[in-house]
Amino acid sequence: MIVTYNWLKEFVDCDLPPAELSHLLTMLGLEVERMEEVGGGMDDVVVAQVVEKNQHPNADKLSLCKVDNGKEILDVVCGAQNFKAGDKVALAQIGATLPGDFKIKRSKIRGEESCGMLCSEKELALSTESSGIMILPEEFQVGTPLFDALGTKDVIFEIGLTPNRADCLSVVGIAREVAAKLGKKVHYPGLEVNETGAPIADIASVEILAPELCPRYTARHITGCTLADSPAWLANRLMAAGIRAINNIVDVTNYVLLEYGHPLHAFDFKLLAGGKIVVAAAGDGEKFGTLDGQERELTATDLTIRDGEKAVALAGIMGGGNSEIGEGTTEVxxxxAYFNPSAIRKTSKRLGIHTESSHRFERGADIAGLTRALDRAAQLIAELSGGKVAKGVIDVYPAPVEPRVISAxxxxxxxxxxxxxSADEVEDIFRRLEFDVAQTAPGVFQVxxxxxxxxxxxxxxxxxEVVRLNGFDKVPATLPQASVFSDLPSDAQRLAARVKDLLVAHGLNEVINYSFVAPSSCEKILLPGEDLRSNGMVLLNPISDELSVMRTTMLPGLLDTAVKNxxxxxxxLRIFEMRRIYLPVEGEDLPQEPLYVSALLTGRRDPEGWNQGKxxxxxxxxxxxxxxxxSELNVGGVNFSTEELDPYYHPGKACRILSGRKVLGSLGELHPTVQENYGIATPLYYLELNFEALLACRKKQGAAQVPSRFPSTFRDIAMLLPRELPVADVISCVNGVKAPELEGVEIFDLYxxxxIASHEKSVAIRVRYGSKERTLTDDEVTRLHQRVIDALQKKLNVSFR
Known part of the structure; x- marks a missing residue:
């Protein structure tokens, strides 16, 4: 919110210097983020009078002028042509510094000396555009500093408001805060609407078809208006607040918006079919052209202002191009009105429109104060445009809202x-805030x-409110009294920390990404489904459209991190993330939120150095x-399968991780298309584990096994397998031979x-036999080994080499 020092002083008697007022506002919770002096340090820009205007001898488009600054006659070269001898103009003298740190120096232009510069409104930051130099009123005294003559010397305060303080989105609201702190009264503008027109009931009508979205709608009619530029005082106030002046009618609505904090809208009444207003929801797919020249597609959740035939405004957000004030407007x-904050917020967010009006309606307007804003605007429009205000006000208010009563x-x-x-001090604070208060019992207030x-x-x-008005600096510094205790981490928390430690020990770095992703992520990682929105939970109020869906895998976030690095x-890169994903459950409002640990690796195996590995x-x-x-989590029955892989994996270079038949996760190289989508040239390897599934498959910790005192015997087996047969099946088959003397098996060769035939592969395994009670004889080992060979031949139909 932007407010100026002079404007604020019109509503409250405040003699505090700007710096002290800035501190007072900040201590009230209205933090002043910027304070800027308008016209400060620019006393070298003065009112001057053009004595002579002659053609520059060396340039067709330049004039050589003699200008009186009240002390001497100066030669000034000027390129503008919108002035004549005798006009009073704005002269920036030598040594002046204009906005943008532009310093005025003595100079020669096409061989002629120029001792200053004649300025336009734009060059003095008094307007965003101008067609020539600034022509000043005849009554201005020559030699007077320009900003003193204009009365525009001021201080701008930019206040950073928290979303709950909608009441301070106005000059009146901030003045109310200052008055309450200083114990002053607010000088509200006098409202004297001169109603000289016909009865408004004979001219226009209003109907509300969606009272839950628009509880109150009021209107006034003004005829005989003449469209013109706004007076300087009004244009300057708007410009100080960052709003461009348009014309006297539109500018009044913006001025009252800033003054009272309540948005208004002016319709060209002749463009309203049937002379009526209907507040109703839009039709699904309805097209509507807003004032910014854009055509919007509306839905049934969007509230519109309509005439007898069509939509003429997007309620609380922006008017329509089909009813805007323009050349030829004479009736307004x-x-x-008051609109439901959540409805305005949803429409504004969905359409990507944020205006001064929607900003205020989203936070909650004053439903009781909208008629004051209406009367103030009607009064100013009549004064500035010469219009006549119709008798009466249309006020459709089917269910009046009563003020909230709170006990304290x-x-x-x-x-x-x-x-x-004391009770008196507290009651005084409430009254200064314009609250009605009564003590129902000693020390009990009904507010x-x-x-x-x-x-x-x-x-x-x-x-x-009491603490704020009394002063945050008066709150004593005391230590809180509380019981201090500590809970021991649960087994799951302890193991989660252990997993992170192990990954760090493997050289991985932990990252933390957003829990939401872009809807397009499904296309980049080849997830099933046409649209991620059909798979993931869509946020109602996302940070942006690119972060609007809750993640169903951590892969997109890790890939984005990899791309940036x-x-x-x-x-x-070796990165991992241990966070929750969000899996929608059919028929349920809330998703499942399993904890996953995921890792992404790419690049060289060993770090760079003298003996770096390639x-x-x-x-x-x-x-x-x-x-x-x-192994660290003691998960039992682990096996790997290449079936039913996620589509973002490279076929033949990835596998699922199982414990028995329970899926624990997956790992492998990502599909080349995924690399291409993310613009990464080197292979990417991904690991994903369901941490909660890991905990469910942990074996009980058994007693430590004493190693055998007796030597073990090793026998090798070389065999031919079909290429598609996983070697893990060979290991499972050997381990399936029930014999206590079979101590282990491992693969030592793959060719x-x-x-070897193209459809086969050669695999060699080494089987270890032994006993804790005695040394096995060669015959015993041979019989055991034959059982293993028979099992492989029977179950897997392998051939031996």
């Missing part, structure tokens, strides 16, 4: 704040909160990390090509 229907206790106020205020304070709902809110030439990370690096994690 002035709207002042003095004991509670002092206990929370640490203050020792009727005005409707402009939409943020006050409970007793604790009133406690804050690689763009900064960090090419060897090998790249591969599938087995990621598989080794997964196996270490599973394809050469003399």
């Amino acid at each position: 229907l002035l709207e002042s 206790r003095l004991s509670r106020i002092n206990a929370v704040s640490g203050l020792e205020l 009727k909160v005005p409707l402009f304070r939409v943020d006050l709902e409970r007793e604790i809110d009133l406690v804050e 690689i763009s900064f030439r960090t090419l060897n 090998d790249e990370i591969d599938f087995f690096d990621v598989k080794g990390i997964a196996e270490n994690l599973l 394809m090509g050469g003399n």
